[in-house]
Amino acid sequence: MSRAFALQARRFGPVNWIGCWSLLRRQFKNGFSDLHYTILGPVISNALYLLLFVIASSSLTTLDPKAIVTFIAPGLISFAIAERAFEVSGANLIFDKHERIHFDWLMAPLTPTEKAACFALSPQNALISVLSGRSAMTFRSVLSRRRM
Amino acid sequence: MSSPRTLPQALAPRHYSTVNWVGLQTLYMKEVRRFMSVATQTILAPMVTTLLFLAVFVLALGHAVDKVAGEPYMAFLAPGLIMMAITQNAFANTSSSILISKIQGNIVDLLMPPLTPLERTVGLAGGGLTRGLVVGVATWVAMVPFVPVGLAHPGFILFHAVMASLLMSLVGVLAGVWAEKFDHMAAITNFIVTPAAFLSGTFYSAERLPPLWQGVAHANPLFYMIDGFRYGFIGHADGSLTAGILVLLGANAVLLWLTHRLFATGYHLKA
Numbered sequence: 001m002s003r004a005f006a007l008q009a010r011r012f013g014p015v016n017w018i019g020c021w022s023l024l025r026r027q028f029k030n031g032f033s034d035l036h037y038t039i040l041g042p043v044i045s046n047a048l049y050l051l052l053f054v055i056a057s058s059s060l061t062t063l064d065p066k067a068i069v070t071f072i073a074p075g076l077i078s079f080a081i082a083e084r085a086f087e088v089s090g091a092n093l094i095f096d097k098h099e100r101i102h103f104d105w106l107m108a109p110l111t112p113t114e115k116a117a118c119f120a121l122s123p124q125n126a127l128i129s130v131l132s133g134r135s136a137m138t139f140r141s142v143l144s145r146r147r148m
Numbered sequence: 149m150s151s152p153r154t155l156p157q158a159l160a161p162r163h164y165s166t167v168n169w170v171g172l173q174t175l176y177m178k179e180v181r182r183f184m185s186v187a188t189q190t191i192l193a194p195m196v197t198t199l200l201f202l203a204v205f206v207l208a209l210g211h212a213v214d215k216v217a218g219e220p221y222m223a224f225l226a227p228g229l230i231m232m233a234i235t236q237n238a239f240a241n242t243s244s245s246i247l248i249s250k251i252q253g254n255i256v257d258l259l260m261p262p263l264t265p266l267e268r269t270v271g272l273a274g275g276g277l278t279r280g281l282v283v284g285v286a287t288w289v290a291m292v293p294f295v296p297v298g299l300a301h302p303g304f305i306l307f308h309a310v311m312a313s314l315l316m317s318l319v320g321v322l323a324g325v326w327a328e329k330f331d332h333m334a335a336i337t338n339f340i341v342t343p344a345a346f347l348s349g350t351f352y353s354a355e356r357l358p359p360l361w362q363g364v365a366h367a368n369p370l371f372y373m374i375d376g377f378r379y380g381f382i383g384h385a386d387g388s389l390t391a392g393i394l395v396l397l398g399a400n401a402v403l404l405w406l407t408h409r410l411f412a413t414g415y416h417l418k419a
Binding site: 035037040041044045048051052053055056057059060061062063 | 205208209212213216221330331334335337338339342343346347351352353356357361
């Protein structure tokens with residue numbers, strides 16, 4: 001019985017969409033497995049930085065706390081995104097290498113461009129920016145209701 | 149036929165005196181070598197982070213602040229930042245040591261040797277204490293070229309640095325014993341340790357806070373660590389120094405007892 005058909009090299013189109021989707025999903029699941037660490041941590045840290053600046057500036061200076069929040073919040077959010085984006089891809093790679101499981105994606109039929117794109121596209125960043133933005137807005141509305 | 153064997157003397161139970169000094173020293177040195185072998189991450193990184201905090205706050209607020217507690221803002225901020233580095237690193241040393249050992253399964257190396265619970269407590273906390281002090285000295289040395297910090301009361305600096313390091317090392321041991329995965333530890337760090345360190349008067353004077361916030365600050369042992377430590381540098385304290393010393397001594401005594409209990413009972417360590 002001939003098995004020649006089954007043993008032929010598998011052909012993908014210009015992009016291996018299933019492979020890309022699998023790697024992206026794996027990245028996504030890794031990022032969301034420890035929510036305290038990956039999502040809540042940066043959000044809480046940034047809310048703390050904001051609180052700290054407001055307490056420090058309102059107790060030490062005559063600056064308007066509301067104006068400080070408006071000015072600092074976008075900077076803190078982009079800071080959180082940049083930090084997490086670096087950490088998600090960097091930590092995943094180093095963890096895989098340590099655990100010797102990087103062969104899982106080295107061996108997969110993915111081109112270097114596909115691998116690079118999947119590691120770079122992390123859906124977490126969008127979520128962190130939304131959550132940090134939300135907490136900053138809440139904080140600002142509390143400040144506008146109550147003079148510090 | 150061989151002659152009947154007698155038990156060699158070397159196989160008899162070994163007797164230690166009151167303290168197993170060799171074991172205690174081994175555990176302590178293991179804890180110290182553990183962080184010294186990755187000094188970039190454990191000493192240089194906190195040093196650079198602290199300098200960055202100094203730069204950010206001085207650049208952001210320095211021009212708008214006249215003087216705090218009679219000192220330039222930079223001189224007021226520096227001791228608080230050094231103390232923040234000490235506490236965070238003392239905590240990180242013991243907590244990560246225990247948690248990683250538990251996850252990797254080499255916690256038996258801590259549990260099997262002939263060490264008493266007190267020796268385990270002292271050995272681990274000693275490692276954290278050393279890391280806190282090493283980071284504190286490194287941060288202080290790095291700040292000296294930029295900040296004119298004096299040494300008003302060196303005894304207070306030393307006492308508060310040692311007490312704060314010990315306290316956070318013991319809190320780290322408790323956290324490490326309790327936590328079962330990195331997520332738990334991240335929760336403790338993010339929700340308890342970092343907020344407590346940030347909101348304890350490192351960056352501002354508690355005297356100028358609204359009464360409610362002053363009350364919150366005074367209920368936090370970290371406030372007394374920073375306040376007493378800062379008094380050692382600039383000669384000004386926001387709160388009572390005697391109360392601070394008593395709080396730190398009391399908190400350390402309670403934590404030592406609690407850690408000893410956990411090691412004695414094997415809570416979250418032995419099946």
